[in-house]
Amino acid sequence: MPNVNVRDLPENVYSALKKEAAQAEGRSLNGYIVALLKASTDERERRKLMRQNRAEFRAFLASLPNMGDSTPLIREDRER
Numbered sequence: 001m002p003n004v005n006v007r008d009l010p011e012n013v014y015s016a017l018k019k020e021a022a023q024a025e026g027r028s029l030n031g032y033i034v035a036l037l038k039a040s041t042d043e044r045e046r047r048k049l050m051r052q053n054r055a056e057f058r059a060f061l062a063s064l065p066n067m068g069d070s071t072p073l074i075r076e077d078r079e080r
Contacts, residue, residue, distance in 0.1 A: 021032030 017033065018029050021027050021029045024032055024035075027035070
């Protein structure tokens with residue numbers, strides 16, 4: 001598994017991460033940072049998929065025939 005070194009990490013960021021890692025079910029700092037990075041990557045992938053699905057849905061909607069206004073049909077049906 002690859003390793004990553006982080007340089008010039010501000011002390012306040014390190015302290016906050018270490019505190020949050022300790023509070024997160026006794027997780028190690030490394031485990032906590034890996035979980036944060038994985039969650040961030042998963043969220044980016046989810047958003048990318050949503051954008052693709054939205055584009056596909058819009059293309060599908062554009063391919064449907066125009067159905068026009070249904071108001072006259074509803075009024076006619078109500079008058080029966």
